Amino acid sequence: MLYVHNSNCISPQQTFPDTALDLLNESRDNQLLVKEPVYSNIPPGILRRMARAVRMCVGAALPLLKGIPEPDGIVIGTANGGIEDCIKFLNQIIEYKEGLLSPGSFVQSTSNAPAAQISLISKNKNYNNTVTHRGLAFENALMDAVMLLKEKKDGCFLIGSVDEISDYNFNIDLLAGSFRKEIVSNRQLFDHPAIGTIGGEGALMMTVSNAQEGAVARLEDLQTIHTPDETLLLETLKHFLLRNGLTQNAPDLLITGENGDIRLQKFYQAVESLFPEHISIARFKHLSGEYCTASSFGFWMATEILRKGKIPDIALKKGKQTEFRKILLYNNYRGMQHSFVLLGKPVG
C-alpha cells in the first residue's frame, strides 16, 4: 500500500530525538505525559502561541521536511486537536458570562490547527486534511495517504497523528469510565486487569511514498471496523489474514493495544487465540498510555522493530526474539473501534 520512510515519535518515553525504550518512564497519577523536547525548528514567536498538541505535532513534523521540503500533502489524525485550549475558551465563556473574550484559545483549539500550522510554517499549499474519528483517527489518516499515493504514484506525503492529555479531557474520560479509579503504575498495568487503564498522549509524524528504496517498512494492509461483537471481529480478522496469505504462515509478531482494562480483554484474547502458540506477542500501552491515536505509537514501534530486528524487552508479552518480516498490529478503542494494520519489511 505504501512505504514508510522517516518518522519522528514524540511520546512519554525516550523516543525523540534518540530512542531508548528500555529506560521506562513511569506514569504519574495514571497519566503518561510527553517529555517535550526543545523545539529548535519552530520560530519562537510562533511557538509561544502554540497549543501543546500543536507544538508536539509540528515539532515532530518539521525535522522531516529537511528531507522533503514540499510534500504533496499533509494528513493528520487527531481525535481532539487542541482540547486544552478548547476548554480554556469554554472556561472564559462561562467565567465572563459570554462577555468580550480574546480569540487566541479559540483559534488554537480548532482540530485542524496542527496540519494547518505545518502548512503555514513550510508554505505548503498542497493537499491538507485532518481526520478526527476518535479511536481510528490515525488509521483513517493512513487510509487517506494510501489513496493519495494511488492518485499520485510518485508523490511523497507527510502524515501522522497527535493527541494531548489536558486535565479537562482526563476528567471527562475519567468520568466516562476510561481510567483506573486507583493509582496504578504503568510498570504494573498488565498485572491485575481491572476496569479502566491509564491515560497517555503523543505525536507521530512520518514521510510515506511508493518508493521502496530507503524505506523502513511497508504498509501491506489496513482494515478497520466498528463493532462491539467479538465474533464479527474475528470474522473480519480471518478475512484479513486470508486476503494477505497469512492463514498458513502467521505473521512473525502480533502487537496489540492491550491496556489492562478488563472490559477489553475478551477482544484481545479472541484475537490472540487465532494465532499459533509459538507466535510472539508484544504490547505498548504501558509505554504510551491510552489515547485516541495511541495506535500510532504501536505503528511506530512496529517500524522500529522491522528496522532494528529486535523487540524492546519491555514490550514483549510472550515469545522470543526472532527475525521479523511481518508484523500485525491490532488495536481496540473502547471496545467499539478496531483496527488491523499489517506491516512488513520493505524488501520482499
Added chain:
Amino acid sequence: MSRIMITGMGIISAIGTSVEENRQSLINERSGISQLEYYPTAYAGRLPCGEIKISSATLNEKLFAQPGPTITRTGLLVLHAADEAVRDSGLSNAQLASTETALIGASTVGGMCLTDEIFHDAHAHSLGTPYTSSYDYASATLVAQKRYGILGEVSTINTACSSSANAISFGARLISHGFARRALVGGADSLAKFTINGFHALNILSDKRCAPFDRDRSGLNLGEGAAFLVLEKEEDAKGKRIYATLSGFGNSNDAFHPSSISPEGEGPYLSMKWALEKAGINPGDINYINAHGTGTENNDETEGRAMQRLFGSPPPFASTKSFTGHTLGASGAIEAVYSILSLMHQELYPSLQFKNPIPETKFKPVKHYRKQSVQHVMSNSFGFGGNCTTLIFSK
C-alpha cells in the same frame, strides 16, 4: 474509472427540514436568518443566526418515535439529514449495514454544543453527565454508524469550514479506489456558545442579516444544519434516479494565516483550479458557483479575487449562506445539496441582501431566483487554518 453518482440527498437547515422545503425557500427567497428563539446564549436577540426552529427534544421524539437516547443536537441533525438521504436513495437496510458501505461525517463543533455539561465534566464538578462520550467531533458520526450498523470505512473529518466538502470527496475516493461500494457522506454542526463567542471574539459576526459580496458587508451569521449525500458507482446507480455526478474536487491550503485568507486568494484559486483539472473541464464550462461567500470583509474580497484570477469574469455566482447562515462543518454538504438541486432543476439560487459590488472586483452575485441551463456547478468551502476545498457537480 467509474463515475461517482449521487443517488440520495437529505438536509435540515434554517430554511427547511427536507430537500424539498429547502428548495422552496431558495426559490421564494425566504431567508432563515433570524433572532435566536431556542439556543440559550447572551447574544440571543443581538446576533441573528440561521437557527432551526425545532427544539432538540422535538427532534429526538421525531427521530426515535419515543424518548430516545441522549444524543447531542449535532447528532440529532446528522440523523435527521442522513435518514432522509438513506430513504431517498432506496438503499436497503442490508445494503446500508454492509461492509461495502462507507460513512464519512464532518463537524467542527461536534458535541461542544453542550457548554455547561462539558464545563461540569471537564472540571469534575459532578459524577459525570450522560454526555461524557459525546463531546468529540466523531460522536455525531458514530451515532449514525450505530443507527444503520455500517460496517465499512467510517470516518470523521474536521478541516474547519471545509470539513464536509472534504468528507464528500473522501467518500468518492474510497469508492473510486475500491475501498467502498457506496458511501453516505456529509456533515453537521449545531449552534454553540463555543462558536458564537469564538467568532464574536474575532469580530466577524454581523448584527444584521449577512450580505455576501456586498461592498458594505458587516460579517457573517452563524447557522446550524446537516446534509448527507448517498454516493454510488455508476454501475450500481443504473436504473435508479441519479441526481448528478461528482465530477471534480480540489483541496489546497492557503498557508497564509490561521484565520484569514491571503489577499490574492491563493488557496481558493488552487482548490478551484485543481477541481477543474480533476473534472477535466475549463473555467468557461462552469455555469454557476455556489460561493463560500460568508459575508466577512476578508472572505468575499479574497474569494472574488481568486475567481477573477481563474475566470477573468466569473459565471453567475451566489452565496446561499445569506439563507442558512454559515453552518461551518455542515456548509460544504448543505451547499452541495443546493448545487445539485440547481443542476437537477436547471435554476440558479440568489444571494440575498446584496446591494453594491466590492469596488476592487465589481462582481455582482445572482440577485434573484431564475431558470437557466446548467451543466456544471462549482461549490466552494474555505476554512480556518487555510483549508480550501472546491467540489464540482455535473449533470
